[in-house]
Amino acid sequence: MERRVVITGIGTYSCLGENTHEVLESLRLGRSGIIYDESRKEFGYRSCLTGFVKEPDLKPYLSRRDRLGMHEPAMFAYMSTREAMEQAKLDIDFLANNETGIIFGNDSTAGAVINTIDKVRERKDTTLIGSGDIFQNMNCTVNMNLSTIYKLKGINISLSAACASGSHAIGLGYLMIKQGLQERVVCGGAQEINLYAMASFDGLGAFSIRQDTPAKASRPFDRDRDGLVPSGGAATIIIESLESALQRNAPILGEIVGYGFSSNGDHISNPNFDGQFRSLNMAIKHAGMDVSEIDYVNAHATSTPIGDATEAQAIYEVLGGKVPVSSTKGMTGHECWMAGASEIAYSLLMMHNDFVAPNINFENPDEDSKKINVIPEYKEHKIDCFLSNSFGFGGTNSSIIVKKFKK
């Protein structure tokens, strides 16, 4: 028997704020989290723009042993998960005795790996690396660390799918609960933000060079966009069966009703209309909904010329031109591996507070974006159902539909 799957906790650690309260305020105000990082210039970056999150001090919360295996992705994910666990009314005693899984999106650990290799190059002795680096270096660093800290006993895997990692993590967790394989799964996405993480991406010339006005640089769907701005942090979405949530008297923040996915089977970095079209349609078909029921679309749009144009075409073809659309990446920049999870959290905050966060810097439409309803400023709007898109390198696409919970 297929089961209903609900969201019972969210946590964010992003350039818009270190918790959901701060993030909500930023979303309302249309506040940008983008800065100019001078060190990137010296390092050889073409663009010094980046979203900024500070490294959290975990000493008040975690033992030395717990902290040793953590670099940015795991540290950021601990902060967002800590907040989500509290909201979901989950603690370690409960988790140790009630099977709970973790599927976290992450697709790099460049900063940690380079720190380790630098140590070996300097000391020429692997014994002197120390015991924590291996757990920082592996791509599954988030779930290794969090499953240990929170005593999780269910599914325990990382999901790597480029900039759709966080979205697919939620999608797969959803399917596991729906099919009765898990009661609850800690899902999310994490993205490192250090100098080493994005150098090769910068080398593709894909980043905005509007460096004199960082807050204006990321401009999804705008005619004059010139590229994306890298960003990072982490977001956690705790999902569980409706039965489990009701039994625990947990807050129910929304219900996941549709998950669509596809692969372009085409170019490694170029977007593809057909792949996005199929992902969107699959999510809607899976949800068994009419497109008119969707009140808001949180677009993947990253502020690249071809990516935004392709998504605008796909949204128009599948959903028409009336549904309000915004890309929160105008404020956050591109949170990459984390984006699919953080944008579910951002959209849930909008749904619960009856507004659409602005697609900041959308000043002039182009031929494609003029066909859809991009919202450039804060707009009061009742959202009962939203769709969130995430697309990634390699042609991986994911679309998730979330509704307000009704018994």
Added chain:
Amino acid sequence: MNRAEIITTTKRFLSEEFEVDESLILPENNLHSTLDLDSLDYVDLVVVIEENLGFKPTSDDFKAIVTFNDFYDLAEQKIAVA
């Protein structure tokens, strides 16, 4: 480095690395239980000893060490040889 300097230095770096109060690092106390070492911690112990005292203890060295005093004896020998 004489024995007094070895003791002062060791107390400092062990308390920093393993987050234990320096006052617990007494000569007659058990090194392993005072520092609450698990199997992975011995790797970090080797790293901080090498960084601060300039030698790398072996696993056989650790088998012979019970108290901090035993460690100071070992450190004196290794530093003298070096």
